[in-house]
Amino acid sequence: MIIYGWRSSHIKTLQSKNITCPNCHEKGGIENSFYGKYFHFFWIPTFSLGKKGASRCVKCNHIYEPKHMPENIDRQFREMKSEVRLPFWHFSGLIIIAFLSIAIAFSSTI
Ligand SMILES: [Zn+2]
Numbered sequence: 001m002i003i004y005g006w007r008s009s010h011i012k013t014l015q016s017k018n019i020t021c022p023n024c025h026e027k028g029g030i031e032n033s034f035y036g037k038y039f040h041f042f043w044i045p046t047f048s049l050g051k052k053g054a055s056r057c058v059k060c061n062h063i064y065e066p067k068h069m070p071e072n073i074d075r076q077f078r079e080m081k082s083e084v085r086l087p088f089w090h091f092s093g094l095i096i097i098a099f100l101s102i103a104i105a106f107s108s109t110i
Pocket of ligand 1: 058
């Protein structure tokens, strides 16, 4: 039984409109998918380990990994990645810990 580790969840998929796929030369078919990786303890997401993702051409199904992206795809991928926000529930564990610390601190003063 694994009670801690890391998982990822899909955050968002955004379409690049004016980019031509270097593989099939079709325009507007590049899709950028972003995932958030998080550490979980007892299956409760505790803190985020950042964002990752990849681009895929919907016409020819070619996948562009961040390290091997052509310059035009890479630029838009980075822009979109910086705009995509991590879901707050990836920090549920930290919120619970903060809430418990406040509750303990508050109850010990009474
Ligand atoms: Zn393509």
